[in-house]
Amino acid sequence: MIRRAFCFALVTAAASAADMTHFEQRIRPLLIANCIDCHGPDKQKGGLRLDSRAGWQTGGDSGPALVPGKTAESKLWQAVSYSDRDLRMPPKRKLKDSELADLKQWIESGAPDPRDEVASSSGSGKSARADGSFWSFQPPKPAPVPGVKNTAWPANDIDHFILARLEANGLTPAPDAAPAVLQRRLAYDLTGLPPDLSLPVPTKPEAYEKRVDELLASSAFAERFASHWLDITRFAESSGGGRSLPFKDAWRFRDYVIESIRDNVPVDRMITEHLAGDLLPAKDAAARRRQVTATGFLALGPTNYEEQDKGMLRMDIVDEQLDTLGRAFLGLTIGCARCHDHKFDPISARDYYALAGILRSTKTLKNYTDNVAHWIDTPLPLDGEAETALQKHEQQVNALKDQIAALKDNLRDAGSADLRSRKNIALSDLPGIVVDDSAAQKVGMWKRSTSYAPYIGAGYLSDNNEGKGEKTITFTPKIPKTGRYEVRVAFNAGPNRAESATATILHADGEELKGVKMTTDSLKGLQFASLGTYRFEANGQGFVLISNAGSQGYVTVDAVQFLPADETPPEPLAAKAKESPTAARLKQQLAELEKELKALQKNQAERPEAMSVADDTAPEDAKIHIRGSIRNLGATVPRGFIQAALHGSVPAMPADASGRLQLAQWITSRDNPLTARIMVNRVWHWLFGAGIVRTTDNFGSTGEAPSHPELLDHLALKFIEDGWSLKHLVKQMVMSHAYRMSSAHGGAAAQQDPDNRLLSHMNRKRLDAECLRDAMLTAAGTLDRAFCGPGVSEVKAVDANDQKIQNIEYGYQFLDTRRSLYTAAFRNVRHPLFEVFDFADINQPIAQRTTSTVATQALFLMNSPKVIEQARNAADVVLKSSPETGKRIDTAFQNSLQRGPTEKERGQVREFLESSQSGNASADDVRDLWARFIQTLWATPEFRFLD
Template structure:
């Protein structure tokens, strides 16, 4: 009923005032997606020196490695082109011929196979539907002429700090030296600094996921000194909301959810681990300790309950409770999930490709994969733990007592003191469980036995230096010689603040991943991060204090033509807010937001019946039981996440599915997003409560002043005269409409459970509510500018 009423109420007025206002609204256009492609569309010629990593490997990986790469099972003609030994050696079928002869393209069979007109001879074969461009052929030819020098994959070489490029007065820290140098190479110059109000809103949303408060806005805009911005950054970093914002990314990496998944999708209680993640970020736990505790906290000497709780990270995968399944099949599946999450989320590599066969593009064999799997194959976890409601946690589990809450685990927000809370955690067997390579990845097809180890191409595992268990794996992960760990995390966090990664393929640093746009900067940041104790808050502050971050997002014709994806950071990137932040902004600006940190997840408004129809579950989740009171107004990260049916309004705004590790989210534009913002009871209720609060606290203020106050609190700036005039006109039109149909106004004001004051004039409140609702639907509202 609400949706039908609001469609009638909102559609025509919205179209009219949006057209007059001249600014995009969610109804018509959301923040643009950033797709990756050729760097900025800039003219690309043949470089003087052709580099294997940056020019040749991408061509071979895309066009050749499927048949002539690392996978022994699919290799054609016995030819490997991913190693110099294979490429330089004599061809198996023609011992007097060679694929590549360094310095001599005309004697190289690869060259002749690329330039021939004979379809039966040309490579790649016609059947592959792959072809090389003239530029790619020229690059390969010139590379062979220059000696066909192979190099280790750039991401598998230990990063080093290069000397800072020259900077100028624009640069505020080291980041800007690298960015400015790259801009100059391609003929760009930086944008001017963002307006103060845009910058304040940007940094507040980025650091806390919330808009600045009215007091922060007034204070920031009133102060005029070089230190003002840094003081605000420090204030935001010190707020508890910072930990929530950073934790949101890690929940995606860790595939956190409030249910088990699979068909019989019942409730589980991993939320104390979520409380720990928030706590860890707020306490600025160094990244090496943060990950080590999650991988192997239970294996630390005299492990504390906090360290053991951290290992719940490994147990966030889907778990079956269905009768008739084979216990061993699912025990293996859980280990594979842990392996894939570690590889993707922490190392940034696609190891899962080697579960069934040698990796086709990267130097990871099946043996490498199952050697890594062996670290996670020794847990006491079971594949199936009983067929009758085995509870909200699984063996091994940690029970949190009231004594824990009063002591070491005081950061866990346990709301109901009468009930125990238990969490699925890690535990190790006393004896080593044998691990085997599984033929085609099938759980009951063991072949060769393997032992805990890591891909040699990344960093060999030294069993004399590291124990062959998860703790040893964690130590290997943070070895100074590990080329991936620091690079990958720095890149993930960079993407959160700049809209894209320095390596755009955030989950793939391998051969099929994109090359870094600023390799020297990425390596400098990775080394600097390690040198300063893996300090996350320091890293984040580096990012937001840079002149690169503080630029205006104004886009010019040159930007649009030469660098539409903002690869060179000659402007700030406009980013559509994460799903949770869209909800949080509405609740925060309206005054409804409950800022309680942590605790069990909550169930706010949701379309009736969708839970039961789309995802029939059992037990506690057989039916959707909506919460009430303050629970309706918790932050988006606390909304109950059912694996088989994620929160619909958030899923529409591209939240993670949480059924597997995700290190980045896509951004889409769909009409459903407009419908959510127009009809979601949370948005409508927030507009109603906000309108009532403005009228009660500003009873002597004019309507135009109330509209301006709402606009400022939502968008952190004063509306221009044209904007204010259109909003004022819209208010008058809505007031006239409600005057003629007072029952429509009354229905409009009944949305949501928050108390409605009976002392306010209904017609005026409904009209002001409509205006605030319209502001919530602006593209600018849903966009970090």
């Protein structure tokens, strides 16, 4: 009963943490921006206040505003959804669909609201709040290793701290775990796989230490702890959200983590590379590849790339990055300070925007103008001769592409190459829909010119290199048929033309901003530049606007052409009668060059790319966003760090760089009181089943206090002294006597310490989803042990505007048998076993997973086609092991439970097999019978739990 209550409490705590994160990031800003002015401390329309939980619970004139868990019955939802004709809130505009979805999720999850304070019109009600003196903001303090009465029990310093607390409370440690139990525990904890049964069970201390060293050196250890690391870095292979875009190169970040752990790269170095790897010097191409790939940490978050409010998108990305690095590396809920000073911890809004300035000075997207945004794909260098060969290949490919583009221009831009010899080109000579400058709407003084031929119509326009930012020209087409059109702008090129003029394209799916390069090395006259292909609706509101804002040099405009992309464009009138010899020759040349390009590309692999970030060319400090609104800006805050956590020297913030490198240096400084503590506590949680601080991502005042504060500081300082070595830290813990205790418990410990905070015995742990799947594959003999490399081969380069791209995720079939670490990590669709066995939400850092025991888990193990398939494979292994039933039973137990059956179990299995099998059973019937028996083993608590 005690254990059940404890498990329920953990489940509730984990769920509450996720709900509160949603409230702080989405609901509180929404209420502040849209509701509090009319339903806050200064004004209460209809008697309703929404600035505290008590406010909406009490409600206004018509009663409580919310019915938690019941959206349809909640008056607030009826108002914001505009379902009530007489009650629509906010009255001036309906909330965005994304805001309504956030609000609906909050209500349906029970409307969790941490605003306990009773609202008062004076605003004086405040909750208890930690300050810089709070324990986690103080540097770790070295403590002497405590003495103990039972001096024979401790195996290392860890045990002294554990035993001293036990003895002080009149408790004794549990006896040692049986060698076979310890072998299974060690194998799963360090590798995530069952123990190798061909190796002897270590019974002596020196044999145990040797086994620990072997496991730490294995690739399986790197994979297992990479799985933990990917949890806290919210690794995924798609963006999530509505139009979920697959990340084709996310696997490179995963492999970076695996290889770093395998090579025992110091944890502080890994964190530095995550935040600023692209800014670090690289000794060679291999180092450059890994460092750039590491910054994928900042790019891999859940992002709504379709967000049309680009200012909001930019700030949402920064907020998500801050929330992730805060919880992952600092154990703080930084995101709460986006709208206001943190309610409980010493993190002010100024601290938040000091950090936000660093990440706002970092480019995470290619640009903030595309209708559907896109992350940055950074080309990676190769080694030595391979890089030289690839550069030569790229030069050849680019040269061919330039030639092909020039030929296409000659054939298509002016109807045919012969038209280029004319002084004047009529609109009817060009294919598609052509809008001449004479029909465009002009703002500012544009000069008409006929200086350089050819030109379309009566001439072309020039801004005369004057009045920058004061002149625009808008081309509005009459689209006869809804469809996709390539938009091409005609201009007069030359050496003194603008390096970049700005073109805005309004189309059916949004708005795009493009640059047009008008300068050339020598005067070439009329040129066409493609602005991309977009969807336009018949008689819809679409246009192309050319501006001279920010340009240097002459901006010229002649016409804008809209070419149907879904059909072959009609030949120009001049070429209808008979194709000119020049055009025929150019077409032949084009076909030959395209054939040559195809052959060249076939013979050489493309350059690898990685998702990454880059420093902005113009870093700047951020302004405080009052109430979190991007349109309500306050004072500018110099880029910096969390003031309450500053100790010792602090890296100076450069004026010409984002400050990401300095942020990484501060986070990994030995003077930072948080990072080392956070990391050792996480490892303790992974190995012991509960952290010294059980709220592993919250070291603030709303988190739990450490059960052994001196031990936590001791481990943190030792971790730093040992060079932030993960393997050394893990070995310390698993070599302790505390780790080797039995999980059996009772007596005084069960009464006095039911949660086992004093660690009088080992915690019993449920195997996580990856371990369960990998254990089945191991027993079945089908586990593919391929190390690293991509897991989702179907994902290639992504066209973010292609709505069909999300079908890769929603229609994905999980057919691989590699370790679960490599299974496709899509945000909206996970492996079915992961969904059932509490993999958790990868839209945020997973500090600790919920561990539930529900009926659907048993049903899954009984009925899942994938489980049945692997059970049949496992049956094949058992049947091939021996012709004798007794030995087959032994093999089945060993392969699934890593032990032999008891005599009673052996008899029960024999009885089951004999009673279920007829005399003329086929080989398939026998196989299915053994498979059902193996499924029974997999459904036992012994298979699913670790003693």
